[in-house]
Amino acid sequence: MVLQIILLSGLVLFSVLAILLRDLIKSAISLALASLCLGIVFFQMKAPYAGVFEISVVAGLITVLFILTIALTKAEGEVRESKAAFIIFPLFFVAFLVLDILVMKGLMAKVPALPATPEPGGLKFGDVLWKQRTFDLVGQVLVILAGVFAVLALFRKRNKDE
Amino acid sequence: MSNTWLLYMAFAAGLLAVGVYCLLSMRNLIKLFIGIEVISKGVSLVLLATGFARGNVLLAQSLVITFIVVEVSLVATALAIIINITRHTKSLDVRKLTKLRG
Numbered sequence: 101m102v103l104q105i106i107l108l109s110g111l112v113l114f115s116v117l118a119i120l121l122r123d124l125i126k127s128a129i130s131l132a133l134a135s136l137c138l139g140i141v142f143f144q145m146k147a148p149y150a151g152v153f154e155i156s157v158v159a160g161l162i163t164v165l166f167i168l169t170i171a172l173t174k175a176e177g178e179v180r181e182s183k184a185a186f187i188i189f190p191l192f193f194v195a196f197l198v199l200d201i202l203v204m205k206g207l208m209a210k211v212p213a214l215p216a217t218p219e220p221g222g223l224k225f226g227d228v229l230w231k232q233r234t235f236d237l238v239g240q241v242l243v244i245l246a247g248v249f250a251v252l253a254l255f256r257k258r259n260k261d262e
Numbered sequence: 263m264s265n266t267w268l269l270y271m272a273f274a275a276g277l278l279a280v281g282v283y284c285l286l287s288m289r290n291l292i293k294l295f296i297g298i299e300v301i302s303k304g305v306s307l308v309l310l311a312t313g314f315a316r317g318n319v320l321l322a323q324s325l326v327i328t329f330i331v332v333e334v335s336l337v338a339t340a341l342a343i344i345i346n347i348t349r350h351t352k353s354l355d356v357r358k359l360t361k362l363r364g
Contacts, residue, residue: 193283
């Protein structure tokens with residue numbers, strides 16, 4: 101449990117750093133570290149497939165895409181963020197944390213334990229993904245295709261007439 | 263089990279708050295998108311934590327994986343749009359996207 105709390109705190113801390121750091125590359129790396137923490141939390145929750153996806157795809161692939169975009173847009177110079185955003189953030193975050201803790205403490209006694217509906221023993225992840233969520237897989241394929249076509253359309257070469 | 267679930271919810275709410283603050287206060291397009299990513303981390307934490315609390319980890323895992331696939335597609339498209347916007351406006355500043363302003 102202590103490890104979980106440390107990992108979850110790391111997740112929130114790196115997310116905050118990703119937002120507050122002025123250097124975009126450092127922000128992207130902080131985001132990857134946050135993903136890494138989340139992936140380990142997934143492993144702790146006995147969800148290894150989700151953990152592997154989180155670490156390899158989100159911490160790996162998405163970070164590479166972010167760094168690529170930052171490199172491609174670096175020539176345009178930095179954007180000056182408003183100073184108020186950085187000054188107000190600690191106040192906002194502390195106030196939110198206090199509120200969050202108070203609300204969760206209040207709910208602790210009131211929310212009944214979620215009714216557990218355990219999966220039948222011997223059920224494998226593949227069975228759930230391929231048999232119960234078949235329609236999701238079709239959706240995933242369509243979403244990936246939509247993404248590929250969108251990127252192709254956005255980066256197509258323009259004719260001289262256009 | 264309920265207390266553990268509430269702990270995860272508390273951290274997920276923190277992530278959501280950080281992401282929403284970023285969306286409301288930042289001006290850099292890439293930073294705004296990092297905010298969306300932070301929110302999506304909170305959402306996947308909520309999905310898996312609820313599955314874990316109810317003893318439905320396998321189903322929650324498959325939902326999280328679907329979510330991650332959708333997220334990757336979204337990121338690729340959005341970053342391509344950001345690169346195109348930067349080529350047109352020569353800046354990453356969201357305040358310069360005023361062409362549609364009436």
